[in-house]
Amino acid sequence: MFFVRNHLPVPVIDPKKYQLTVTKVGSTKQVNLSLEDLKRKFNKKSVVSIVQCAGNRRSEMVTIKPVKGLNWGAAAISNASWAGACLDDVLKRTGIDIETVDAKHIIFDGADADPTGHNYGASIPIEMARLLKKDIILAYEMNGKDIPPDHGYPVRVIIPGVVGARQVKWLNKITLSDKESTCHWQQKDYKGFHSSIDWHNVDFTSVPPIYELPVQSVICEPEAGSVLEDDEEVTIKGYAWSGGGRGIVRVDLSADGGKTWHSAELSPTEQPLYKTYAWTFWEGTIPLPKDHKGEVEIVCKAADTAYNVQPDNVEGIWNLRGVLSNAWHRVPVKVPKS
Amino acid sequence: MFFVRNHLPVPVIDPKKYQLTVTKVGSTKQVNLSLEDLKRKFNKKSVVSIVQCAGNRRSEMVTIKPVKGLNWGAAAISNASWAGACLDDVLKRTGIDIETVDAKHIIFDGADADPTGHNYGASIPIEMARLLKKDIILAYEMNGKDIPPDHGYPVRVIIPGVVGARQVKWLNKITLSDKESTCHWQQKDYKGFHSSIDWHNVDFTSVPPIYELPVQSVICEPEAGSVLEDDEEVTIKGYAWSGGGRGIVRVDLSADGGKTWHSAELSPTEQPLYKTYAWTFWEGTIPLPKDHKGEVEIVCKAADTAYNVQPDNVEGIWNLRGVLSNAWHRVPVKVPKS
Structure with missing residues (x-):
């Protein structure tokens, strides 16, 4: 596809x-x-x-x-x-x-x-x-x-x-x-x-045309609005990528909207310094906050080999053509009541 | 110096x-x-x-x-x-x-x-x-x-x-x-x-060592805590720079903490695509919010030729060694009462 x-x-x-x-x-x-x-x-x-x-x-x-x-x-x-x-x-x-x-x-x-x-x-x-x-x-x-x-x-x-x-x-x-x-x-x-x-x-x-794109990471699983299987941890999967052939050095995951972070496992782990043209897959299983009220926001953000990071919020990068949208990816999910 | x-x-x-x-x-x-x-x-x-x-x-x-x-x-x-x-x-x-x-x-x-x-x-x-x-x-x-x-x-x-x-x-x-x-x-x-x-x-x-640094911009004038000369506009000056020889395509200025943005003038305006190793100076005179209460937060942020941007807040990039600190530069200043 x-x-x-x-x-x-x-x-x-x-x-x-x-x-x-x-x-x-x-x-x-x-x-x-x-x-x-x-x-x-x-x-x-x-x-x-x-x-x-x-x-x-x-x-x-x-x-x-x-x-x-x-x-x-x-x-x-x-x-x-x-x-x-x-x-x-x-x-x-x-x-x-x-x-x-x-x-x-x-x-x-x-x-x-x-x-x-x-x-x-x-x-x-x-x-x-x-x-x-x-x-x-x-x-x-x-x-x-x-x-x-x-x-x-x-x-x-x-x-x-x-x-x-x-x-x-x-x-x-x-x-x-x-x-x-x-x-x-x-x-x-x-x-x-x-x-x-x-x-x-x-x-x-x-301003000049867009050529290279900035660093990007996205949560693919779970999808927004889905109901998690248990109320203690969540397995999150997604992709990350950066322009200019820069590799991904780190993907950070949070299940409390960005207060506490965890490290994702990257695949592949070894990436060429200037020729990482394919995307990087990542995955992590992280704890849910104990005080959740049936809903949590899971978040991911990546850093590339130049330690470029994603901006926190889409407000600061909004633009008339809706391009370069690479803020922290935030996905609200529902947590079963135990 | x-x-x-x-x-x-x-x-x-x-x-x-x-x-x-x-x-x-x-x-x-x-x-x-x-x-x-x-x-x-x-x-x-x-x-x-x-x-x-x-x-x-x-x-x-x-x-x-x-x-x-x-x-x-x-x-x-x-x-x-x-x-x-x-x-x-x-x-x-x-x-x-x-x-x-x-x-x-x-x-x-x-x-x-x-x-x-x-x-x-x-x-x-x-x-x-x-x-x-x-x-x-x-x-x-x-x-x-x-x-x-x-x-x-x-x-x-x-x-x-x-x-x-x-x-x-x-x-x-x-x-x-x-x-x-x-x-x-x-x-x-x-x-x-x-x-x-x-x-x-x-x-x-x-994680690998830091080599290239991410995009950076800083307000040099006015300094934090200074009292502005008038209560209608402020002239802001500073520097911007990015790692890997990437030039600066844009510096954005705000006098209301990041709600409204203005464009700074860059110097030099023409920059080599991959060999902009020196810093870029920038300057802009922008209106102060009419409803200020004697204090405003002026802010700058830059985008480089790969359209990397600065993160909004330092919280999201805090790290144990205090490196790579490139959040939006926020400077509180005092405004004379008219």
Whole structure:
């Protein structure tokens, strides 16, 4: 199961006619690659990576003030094994060396278009492409099979550690440029503002686009409102993740709303320092407060390898687009009366 | 002015007798370099970088529960221009290629020793040394002059974006190893635990050492308790910084304890994506609440380029060593009665 978030209708692409165009602004050279070219002319490279929508857990922000966007719970994040050609290899074969190219951004355009003919698109800064270069993949496989239509068939770009919005589906053009993508979702969306900025006073040019996402952890079990099995302890399970490939060093659990904390067991325990692109699962069994009155609030929060932590409350991070919702995850549950 | 934090007495080192030893565990080869060697045989490289003590703002944690450590306000952080030989160049000249060397950590030992003869030391993972390799400096100059004795004369290592504790002063040995430094400050200090871990139940092996520090912002003016000049607005100034070279995308200011936010002006506005090692200054003039009763709480918080934010309250991040204190900075001030 993998979450689906598309901004425009899913395009139907004939794999025999598929073409990926690679070019650079100001250059007359343009290279076209077929799906077969991507599969046969380049080594197949795999990466296991989360894709997370910036609007994951937006539903918690909605409880403070309305926001624009889909009312996501904590499920706008999924993990898969992706395989395809390495962006760096493809650029090299088309005469572009990512280390020396005279460009500031790499623009990705999708085949999905709005009624006026504008395509979905996004870009990343060239420094990001350099840092991640061996791990950015023009993926034609998801979990060992063709990528399903909803996820970008036949080719999408996978940029580990970066917000889903930049990992363009139905990828059909890569452009090296001195400018960012001019696309709506790059310029007028997916940016983080403080809680007093609303649609009347927002200046989208005042902050950069969201690329890396901040540290996140979520309780998956038990669900909100569920009745626990006993009144002495609770087993809690969930996931944690951080952007930029940062691993998870700690997940803290509380059954008294954050007064007392316990440590969760992490899986995997060993994580690469800068390339933890997959999520971390965690689990812990912790005591319930003795003075509970039939209801308790269970809470989790994580710290990543840069010791970034989650903010305590959603009020302080509320923003008009309901993105970057990573406050402590609080889940109210019912406790049986003994 | 630059803060001073030393764990052991400042050693007196004769610059003519100074030697830096470079070696690898398991190798019989050992290279000794004099101060003149470092100055003459290698290009001089500069970097402007913060050094921050992990205990900066520990005094706020002390208000919750006692912690071990110096009672720092928000001044255990300073910025300087450092110059010296690049670690990568020095290792290369001694026959060690940082990209291919068979080692997991780089250990730095200082000349400062405790009464039993144990020296101060620290290490960083080899991946960190690779990522930062051109920016790690064996510095013999601070702001264009010899490094003062308190700051590591004649040589200290500068590792931008990383906690001060790993940037060993009076550096006299560099060792490539499969193991971390066995030093007290690497193994039994400078790690981040949750608020319910105390000296009775702490297991120092359960989390990795602090390397990169999380995002931080601090109000420098006005100071706590000061009386403002007028009762309609306040001009607030301060610094912000994040670990790992991440820049600052936003600083938010509030004069009502965090209910309403305003944007500060940042300086510099243009920041490199992964190499913002110096601090960011910020300033803003914001309205005071009309219904103030002679006192207001001014607050700042920052977001970095990975959209990491500061936690709301110090309670949630309190830890036994009083490190990583980066909650919203809250400063109570008095307002003249009009």
